[in-house]
Amino acid sequence: MTTPRRTPARRARRRAASLALLAALTGCAAPATPTPAPPARPPGVATAPTTDATGGVCPVRRSLPPDPTPPRRILDRGELVAGVDPSDATMSHWDASTQRFEGFNIELMLAVARALWPSDDPRRRLTFKAVPPGQGAFTMLDRGEIDVVATSLTASCERARRVLFSNDYLDSGQTVLVRRHPDGTPEFAGMEQLGGRRVCAAANTTSLAMIAGYRTAGGLRPVPVHAPHPVDCLVLLRQGQVDGVSTDDNILLGFTQMAPDTTLVTEAPRPERRSCVHHRDENCTWFTDEPHAFAFHLTDGRDLVAFVNHVLAQPRTAKVWQEAHDRWLAGHRDRGMPSPGPATTAWPPPDPAPATPRPAD
Amino acid sequence: MASHTGDDSGADRPAPAAGPARVRDAPRLRDALRTTPALIVLSGAVLVAALAATATVAVQSRASATTLGERSAATAVGTSTTAREIYRGLADADVAASAVFLLPPAEDRRASLVTAYDASVHEVERTLTDSMGNAVGDPDRLTRLATIAARLKVYRDVVCAALRVAGPLPAAGTGNRRPCPSAGSAEQTGAGSPAARAVLASAYAREASHYMSTELLTAAQALWNYDTRLLLDARADARPWLAASVLAPLATLAALVVVQVWLRRRTRRRLNAGLLLASLGTTAVLAMLASSWWHWPDADRGFPELERAIDAQSATQQRLGALLAGRADVYLGLGASVDPAGHKAAFDSRDLCRPPAAGPAPPGDRIDCTALEETVWPARQSKAPDAFRGAVDTVLGGGSAGRAFVAAETHLLTELTTRNEEVSRMVAGLPEARRHLGGAAAWVTLLAAAAVVAGLRRRYREYQ
Numbered sequence: 001m002t003t004p005r006r007t008p009a010r011r012a013r014r015r016a017a018s019l020a021l022l023a024a025l026t027g028c029a030a031p032a033t034p035t036p037a038p039p040a041r042p043p044g045v046a047t048a049p050t051t052d053a054t055g056g057v058c059p060v061r062r063s064l065p066p067d068p069t070p071p072r073r074i075l076d077r078g079e080l081v082a083g084v085d086p087s088d089a090t091m092s093h094w095d096a097s098t099q100r101f102e103g104f105n106i107e108l109m110l111a112v113a114r115a116l117w118p119s120d121d122p123r124r125r126l127t128f129k130a131v132p133p134g135q136g137a138f139t140m141l142d143r144g145e146i147d148v149v150a151t152s153l154t155a156s157c158e159r160a161r162r163v164l165f166s167n168d169y170l171d172s173g174q175t176v177l178v179r180r181h182p183d184g185t186p187e188f189a190g191m192e193q194l195g196g197r198r199v200c201a202a203a204n205t206t207s208l209a210m211i212a213g214y215r216t217a218g219g220l221r222p223v224p225v226h227a228p229h230p231v232d233c234l235v236l237l238r239q240g241q242v243d244g245v246s247t248d249d250n251i252l253l254g255f256t257q258m259a260p261d262t263t264l265v266t267e268a269p270r271p272e273r274r275s276c277v278h279h280r281d282e283n284c285t286w287f288t289d290e291p292h293a294f295a296f297h298l299t300d301g302r303d304l305v306a307f308v309n310h311v312l313a314q315p316r317t318a319k320v321w322q323e324a325h326d327r328w329l330a331g332h333r334d335r336g337m338p339s340p341g342p343a344t345t346a347w348p349p350p351d352p353a354p355a356t357p358r359p360a361d
Numbered sequence: 362m363a364s365h366t367g368d369d370s371g372a373d374r375p376a377p378a379a380g381p382a383r384v385r386d387a388p389r390l391r392d393a394l395r396t397t398p399a400l401i402v403l404s405g406a407v408l409v410a411a412l413a414a415t416a417t418v419a420v421q422s423r424a425s426a427t428t429l430g431e432r433s434a435a436t437a438v439g440t441s442t443t444a445r446e447i448y449r450g451l452a453d454a455d456v457a458a459s460a461v462f463l464l465p466p467a468e469d470r471r472a473s474l475v476t477a478y479d480a481s482v483h484e485v486e487r488t489l490t491d492s493m494g495n496a497v498g499d500p501d502r503l504t505r506l507a508t509i510a511a512r513l514k515v516y517r518d519v520v521c522a523a524l525r526v527a528g529p530l531p532a533a534g535t536g537n538r539r540p541c542p543s544a545g546s547a548e549q550t551g552a553g554s555p556a557a558r559a560v561l562a563s564a565y566a567r568e569a570s571h572y573m574s575t576e577l578l579t580a581a582q583a584l585w586n587y588d589t590r591l592l593l594d595a596r597a598d599a600r601p602w603l604a605a606s607v608l609a610p611l612a613t614l615a616a617l618v619v620v621q622v623w624l625r626r627r628t629r630r631r632l633n634a635g636l637l638l639a640s641l642g643t644t645a646v647l648a649m650l651a652s653s654w655w656h657w658p659d660a661d662r663g664f665p666e667l668e669r670a671i672d673a674q675s676a677t678q679q680r681l682g683a684l685l686a687g688r689a690d691v692y693l694g695l696g697a698s699v700d701p702a703g704h705k706a707a708f709d710s711r712d713l714c715r716p717p718a719a720g721p722a723p724p725g726d727r728i729d730c731t732a733l734e735e736t737v738w739p740a741r742q743s744k745a746p747d748a749f750r751g752a753v754d755t756v757l758g759g760g761s762a763g764r765a766f767v768a769a770e771t772h773l774l775t776e777l778t779t780r781n782e783e784v785s786r787m788v789a790g791l792p793e794a795r796r797h798l799g800g801a802a803a804w805v806t807l808l809a810a811a812a813v814v815a816g817l818r819r820r821y822r823e824y825q
Contacts, residue, residue, distance in 0.1 A: 035504075037511040040519045040572040042564065043703075087560055087699035094697050094741055095556035096465045099749040101741075102556065127742045130701050229699045231564045238522070257553035258526070258561040 039241060042232035044203070048224040051212045058157035059291045061353040063167045065343035066313050067306035070116050074147065074304060080116060082109045083131035083146040087231035089254030090328045091152045092128070101128045104250070105150045107324035108169060108294075108317075115311045133229060134205035138162050141297050147304060148294050152251050154206045155293035160348035164301050165293040166308045167340035169321070170250065171278035172332070173286025174207050177245040177252045179237060180263040188244060190267030191287060195220025197243040200233035202226065207247040210288055217270050234259060248290050250332050280333040291338070291353075298347075313340060397627055398824045404620045405817040408639070411613040412810040415643070418609045419650060419802035422602035425595070426653050427794045442781070443492045444585035445678055447509065450488060451581055452685035454481035455573040458520045459692035462566045463753050465555055466528030470757070475524065479540040482517060489513070505584045512577050516569055517541075523565030526558050556697075563697040570689050578682060585678070589671050596664050603654050610647035614640060617813075624820060635816015642809030649798035649805070656792040667787045674780040680726055681773040683711045688766050691756050695737055695749075705738055713769075725772035728765040737762060 074080055084092035084101060092103040100123065113122035129146055131137035137149045141163060152172075155165040176194065179187040188194055195216035201208035203226040211224040225242050227233050233245040234255050245252065249264070256262055268274060269287040276284035278291075296305045311317055321337045341354055393399060457478035464471045489510050496502040521541030621636045687708050694704030714730035715723045723729075732755050736743075740752035756762045 035508050037508070037515045038576060040515050040568050040576075042568045043571045085699070086697070086701075087564065089553065089557035089560060093556055093560050095554075096463075096559060096697060096749065097467075097555065099747065124744050127744070129742060130699065132700075228703075229564070231560060231699055232568070234561060235564050235568055254557060258557045260553070 039239070041241065042227055042229075042235060044228040045232065045236065046226060047198075048208060048212055048226045050221050050224060051209070057154060057206045057210070057288050057290060059289050059353045060155040060157055060160050060165055060293070060349065061168050061291050061338075062341040062344045062349040062351070063165055063293070063309055064302060064305050064345065064347070066310035066340075067303070068310045069303070070307055071303040074116060079125050079127050080109075080113055080148070081127045081129060081146045082148050082150045083137045083140055084109075084128045085133050085151040085229070086130045087133075087229045088152055088251055089257055090250055090332075091254070092150065093254075104170070104324045104328040105152070107320055107328075108312075109148075109150050111317050111320045112308055112311050115307075115314075132204070133202045134208075135159055135162065136204045138295070141295065141301075144297075144300075147301070148296055148308070150294055152248055152292060153295055154248070154290045155295075156206055157348065157352050159295070160352065163295040163298055164305045164347060165295055166305055167312050168291035168293050168338040169312055170292040170329075171334045171338050172248045172250045172290045172292060173275050173279065173284070174210055174246060174288040174290060175249050175252060175285040176265045177234070177237065177255055177262050178243065178265055179240075180261055184263070186263045186265050188265060190265045190285060191222075191244075191246075191269055191273070192216045192218075192267065194222045194244050196223065198223045198225050198241070199244040199246050200225040200227055200236055200242040201246050202230045202233065203228055205247065206288070206290070211246050214287075231255075231258075234262070237262060248292075249286060250292075250329055253329065253331050278335055278338075280335050284333070309340065309343075398821055401624070401817050401821045401824070404623070405813060408613070408616055408620060408636075408813045408817075409810050411609075411616050412639070412643070412806050412813065415609040415613050415646060416803040416806040416810075418602070418605045419646065419799040419806065421799075422606045422650070422653075423797045423799040425599040425602040426606075426657070426797050426799075443488060443495075444581065444588050445777075446488050447485060447492070448578065448581040448585060448678060448682060449685075450481060450485035451513075451573065451577050452682050454478060454485060454516075455570055455689045456685050456692070457481045458523075459566060459570055459689040459696075460757065462523065462527065462559070462563050462696045463692055463757070465559065467555070475540055478520070482513070485513060486510075502584070502587065505580070505587060509577065509580045509584065512572075512580055516572050516577055519565055519569040519572060523562045523569065526565060527562035528555060528558060559697040560699070563693070564699060566696070567693055567698055567700065570693060573689075574686060578686075582679075582682075585675070589675070592671070593668060596661065599657065603657055606650040606654055607647070610643050610650060614643045614647065617643060624817075628820065628823075633816045633820065635812040635814070635819070637816075638812040639809035639816070642805045642812065646802040646805050646809070649802040653795060653797040653799060653802075656795050659792045663787065663791050667784065667791075670780065670784045670787055674777070674784055677773060677777045677780055681770065681777065684713060684726070684728075684766065684769055684773060687711045687713045688756075691733065691737060691762070695740060695752055695756060701738075701741065708733075726769055726776070728762070728769050732760075732762045732765075 084103075084105060086092060086094050086101070088103060088105075090103060091105045092101055094100075095102045106128070109126060109128075110122040113126045117125045129140070131140055131146065131149065131151060133151055134153070137146070137151060137153075138159075140146050141149055149163070153159075155168060159165075176188075176191055176199065181187060188197070191214065193216075195218060199211050199222040201211050201224065208224060208226050211222055215221055222244070225233075225236070227236065230245065230247050230251055233242065233247075236242045237245050238259055238261065244265075245255065245262075252264055256264060265285050266283075268276075268283075268285055273287045274284065275286050275289045278289060279286055294305075294308055296302075296308075318337055325332070325337075344350075394403070457474065457480075461471060461474045461478055464474070489506055493503060493506050493510075496506060524541050617636055617640045621633055621640070624633055624636070625631070690704045690708040690711075694701040694708070698704060713728055714733075715727040736748070737752045737755055740749045743749070745751075754760045756766075758764075758767070
């Protein structure tokens, strides 16, 4: 095929077209007025309604009594299937270089597998499946696709009606990630500055419910925006489509590693909003109490819960916990591995979070 | 023959005994209009109006008659070819962009995947530039092209953000081309572990692919629909003009005959020369317009078949788009995406897999999904050593799934070429639009109107 000769008219047409394309690409007015390009957004992003429920999370810090007997059905099957959130740099994520899942939750799940099959490589016995964050994973638990939810899941009274929880294995609290100024300071100092601003949290999470009910001292409400995954909120934050991302501190810590142009807020919430009982020091920006626990099937998971509680209570697991914390959650200011609350055989527990002595600082 | 038209103006009629003046004037006016001079004037006005309408139809129907035929079809087919190129180029770019995030930044193959993405995007931009140059006379089309260009910029920015997050590429690896501009001062990248950055990069890639399917590909499809719509609209628009081109001169001719007969009876004279001349002129106009539309019945008969061929062409193109989007689903699901189950569900919904019992001649536009089901989708759950790397090799160019995608794409491209040739053949078979004689017909009509005025004026004067 021969190339057509470029006539002056053709050259002029090309020049006009190049200018039009240039104008369109640089955002200037095009010769015709095209529909403005909508911004890119992750699928499933929407604004959530605000609510008047400001009570925060009702934490659950009790579980079934520990039992060293491994669940027969798991042993017979020969594998334990754990649902993990692959968007979590600190707790669980996929590493293409090592070709395996890594993170704090992964280390604890490996400890459970090691206890189930002491003579085997725990990774040969564990299967990790990606699940949605929050209670989105409960459906997979109900369908028997996974044995345990090992996402960064808050043990709440509401969720305890749908699933069984293990003992609390990590204390954390909800805080906010914002964009960072070039001098290192946060664009917004704290949650109180985010009234009227768009704040993103993952759908079906306690974090979203908290943002939807938050009211600043001046009576302003943040505008809650939800996305399917917390990492989608990080994308929206970097694109300037939201002003803050709010979820548990342990997750946001991973986000600051992914995106150094973001930082955690530094200003403490007002006193009646602070929730720092389980925080290590005074520089606490948490405004909820978030005990993290593994979740199991409400009726079929009792033996596995009891076994996991037994594993969590072992000194060897405490060592694993500390090593995993040092590796993945070095900047997380919790008070160490939580002590289990008094065991309960009734579920949901009638007294979900009795006062328990905390480990010394 | 006794007068019954009220020539004697009705002056002997008794006036109404009472009532307002307006009521009294109405019968007088009616009687005045029934006089022969008034009827001559009235019929002259009607005939001139009919001739003016005929002249208008003759001139205005020109565009519909000439754009309907081969010219319109050729234009539509030519422009829709460009729309198809844009659509396919965008889908190719999406596949290439999704593949980039399968591999860790240190992998050598990543640079070649970035180069492939960059080449795909530039190919689309080049096609857009050429199309905009050819669309300077079509503001609607230019707007649609500018809309695609603006959205492509948004898409490219998201992919660039993902590439920056994932990590730098050696300049030599991309042929010393920089596929993306440097990060802005506010955007800092390069910290954190490669695995953590891959999670964020994959979130950007997922967003980019979503934008591609919901915004860009729909805009490209709308452009194609617009182009083919032109052809179908030309057919629909022409029908009323064809009817008007036949009916207006016929109605005018009928009116001329009626007036001629009435005038001859009314005045017991011979035929009115002006009206006779106008009748001959109108007959000539009817012949001219009939000649101008002579090709239309044949073209109209050929259009339904052409429309079916264009629909088949569109279906093949959408099938190709689904195949490319499905390949992007596989790449995203296998990479560090946070929603592998969502990508698999999207892939399954595209209906790309061959049925298990496809027989000795399976459909060529589908792929054998065995490798995908056994090794690719469960790769991140697999306990076999190097299962993930094996899955990546399976889906990229040389792997079995990669080859299956390429084979299905080749099949669909061949089918698309066949459909294009079919459409081109049908367009070539359409009768060529004849020379439209609307302008000459309008002049003849004006002359006929002058003849009507002259002929009726003479009669009118005789009455006065």
